[in-house]
Amino acid sequence: MAVLLIALGMADTALSQRVSYPQLVNRSETPQIFINDIIVPDSDSSSSLMFSFRFNNDFIPFRKLQASELDQAPANTEYYSTLRFSAEVFEGKIKKRNSPGTNTAGRDSWTDTVYVSSFEDTQANKKYASGALSTKLTPGSYNYVLQLSMLQEINERSTQRREIEIPNLSEMEKGEIYLIKSVSSTSNGTKYELINMDDNVVFGKDFTALIRIPNYQKNNIYTATVNKIVDDKENNDSTESLFSSEISDESFFQNTSLKIVKSSEPALILQNSGNFTYAVVKIPSSKFDNSRYKLTVKHTESDKTVSERTFQSYWQDMPASLYNLNIAIDMLKFIASNDEIERIRRGSDKERERKFREFWEKRDPTPNTVYNELMAEYYNRIDHAYKEFGSQQEPLGHESDRGEVYIKFGPPNSKERVFPPGGKTREIWKYPNQTFVFEAVSGFGDFKLIGKR
Template structure:
């Protein structure tokens, strides 16, 4: 149900679709700025023979409309807040499958609503993909077939935005032979913060997997395995195993169940004692995984079919735009490598070019024991910043301007000074510890040309 999710491959996050397309950097910037929301439905144990169908969601701030807080208001806003927004999400679950016209049945099985007022301290936070609103909706249901719809309204919208109606089968967990896998971001004792990014995990971060184990056998040996996956339109298959670990006794919660918290950050509580289920909570070393799709499995020795299986992939919230496409990423090395070296990296087929590109950055990685390359990320982040900051009407490609190139190579100046001579053009001086750059305005629209260094 994601509104924008990219199939991310290998360390750099190149998508297969973009590798096959001829795109330019400007198109990638526009794509990377597309707001993201996450909505996921999960199945949990319920009470009195029922099963809980829960919806967890995350709306990044760049998706949400914000307004300036008026002087006279009754919002009960924090003292340092400058912007606000209101948001409401509700769901209705209907009995039965959808008919041929995709109309719901007339029998409503459950309704739930979540609403909140959001505040930010500045305009930048309203545009942030790492600041977000999140919450939970739930429906206690008897096992069977259902269909549901979600409705979203923001800033007192009269007409709600409706998702596509979807069917869902709610199983009886007491008899279901395969387990479920739920991705957990963090753990505080028996409180488990949900990852809440659909089937995604944060790139370069460790996480947990909560796995229900049907018909748990104390005498058996269980293993958690992570395989790198290959995705296509038809199916998802395992390529090779990258992590395998035996379940330890400390990972197992027998005679337990889980309950979802309805307030605050979406999370679960493990409840132990006189409960009908067995769960395993397993630490997964995501910080050692490349930025790629994966399949996570729980296996039982001597049994061919996995006890539980789930797909997941990495998500880099602020991945620089260049890294969505190999051609663009290589071309944008032109600021720090010679023309000869650039041609060498750019020669060969896609696999060879990507291998040389990764080797180039791996040789400069300040933390080679982790998969996240801080230097590469910073370099391409500077390109994105230069594109936005130094572009103008006459030259929208700010990263290709003189100021953009200096910023990409040296970062933000220690000191910046703008001078306005009585006769002549505006001058801007950037001072670094060991050098100074002097720029002269070429128009009245923010264009500056490098005219001297010292």
């Protein structure tokens, strides 16, 4: 469950006919937070409901430190924010309006003061505050509300109440799957640090899946499979198999249990005592496109599913154009002919996406990896040009003369402004083998290309 989460599909067919590029830029810059509700088994008769969370800095309001506060702050910091996050869990399902209130089953809270060293850090989306809350529950129906307060706000921000079912694990035929960022050894057991981004994994990086196997049978074979979920209008969500591996015997851990670690990087510790069996499987997601996937673990002989979970890749700095296939194709106009663009546009969504990927695969400097550096650089240049070279007269900076030169050739080796007496301001961009001269056409940052040498 994420309070706010940007969709990450390559082809956003629902918005394909309506969305504009400026809307995609705004969408890509929307501050994000991640809040995950995770059920962690304690025993056959109880579980812990864990809320792991991550608030990116660009979501958090910061305040500049006053002189009187500097002594209390870490060295070399200039801004701070205070945060309080809490969860309260109630018995039963959500009551109708005017029904008697339900009893509290558990509550937990977290507070922190976040310090950063610069204004740029206050706007960063790769820096964040994170942690975890938890409460122990017996099987049954519950509902909960989450509350967040920042910079000592008087009124806390509250989510709507949400229902959740805590299962009786002894009756469950399918186990939980946890998405793991890193694995390390501790004196108490093996520590599995959660990715902590809801159902997302980092695009271009492998991860580990920690999987509970109900009714584990030692002499049987289990297989882990990853299928790509393909949006298909005719077949709804069809799948395409990308990875399948038999789980080796040494990857299973019997008679174990999990302990929650509520640190700044939430984790689970696998302890050598308990009634559960877990499997640890490395998933080669560095080879997967940014899309949605389903991880399935099956008992091979019976073909029975014992665990499954969907996840999607998360490209944090994905250029805005790549949120929508139609716009990504349109933006090829700076480097592709009209005939080539029209060829890619033809066909179904699936065919157009295939042709778009093929266009960039031919130009991929590292074809053995899923991340195409050249494609990312090209679309990042478009985003930069849109923001940097827009003006009142030409708000779409990537459509301006300077924007087009920047997209095609990148940042110049040197940039100079000259002010001829009685003439218009000029801007000179020098590259190793060529120079572009732009001239101001207004006093509001509009420049036109007047020469190339």
